[in-house]
Structure formats: C-alpha cells, structure tokens
Amino acid sequence: MKKLTLALSLATALLFAQAKTYTGIITDTMCGKDHAHMGNSQPIAECVKACVKAGKEFKYALLTPDGKLYKLSDQKTPEQFAAKKVKVTGTLFAKTGVLKVDRMEAAK
Numbered sequence: 001m002k003k004l005t006l007a008l009s010l011a012t013a014l015l016f017a018q019a020k021t022y023t024g025i026i027t028d029t030m031c032g033k034d035h036a037h038m039g040n041s042q043p044i045a046e047c048v049k050a051c052v053k054a055g056k057e058f059k060y061a062l063l064t065p066d067g068k069l070y071k072l073s074d075q076k077t078p079e080q081f082a083a084k085k086v087k088v089t090g091t092l093f094a095k096t097g098v099l100k101v102d103r104m105e106a107a108k
Contacts, residue, residue, distance in 0.1 A: 045083035074101035
C-alpha cells in the first residue's frame with residue numbers, strides 16, 4: 001500500500017510540474033561558476049567539457065543569472081553549448097535540482 005501511495009504521489013507531482021524556460025550558461029557541477037581554480041591554461045568551454053569527462057559524478061549544468069545551478073537531464077546536447085548562454089525549456093524538479101530538458105537552444 002505504501003508503494004502505491006508513493007507512486008500516486010509521484011504521478012500527481014509529475015502531472016502538475018510545468019515546463020518553463022530558463023536562461024543561463026552551460027557549465028559543470030564540479031566548477032559551477034568558478035573555473036579560476038583550474039588555471040588559465042585552457043578556455044572555459046574546454047574546462048567544462050574536461051570536468052564532465054573527468055568522472056561520473058560531474059555533470060553538465062545550467063548556471064542562471066541569479067547564481068542557481070541546475071543539473072541537466074540531457075547530458076549530450078550541452079556539450080556543444082559549453083560555456084555559452086542558452087535557453088532551456090523543461091521541467092525543474094526542485095527536490096533533486098534536476099532540470100528535465102525538453103529543448104535547448106542558443107540564447108541572444
């Protein structure tokens with residue numbers, strides 16, 4: 001019964017979660033907004049890609065103008081946008097901090 005209740009609660013939460021558009025910079029969960037500790041030996045885009053490839057625990061993320069960092073569900077598309085400003089349309093799961101990506105495009 002507990003499993004059924006949990007499943008119904010989750011389904012309800014998913015039904016009420018609404019897709020929104022978020023704007024920010026594609027970064028990684030290791031460095032976030034501060035790539036200075038990696039030195040100036042490589043461009044930030046290369047740093048972002050290297051951090052993601054460095055380990056399974058590091059993921060592409062969206063850094064918003066207000067400093068929030070959201071892990072992205074899509075880990076393939078962000079590579080081409082590393083260190084660039086993008087618009088991401090998707091659903092944010094606040095409890096996990098994961099942004100389920102429906103669409104990603106370059107922002108102006």
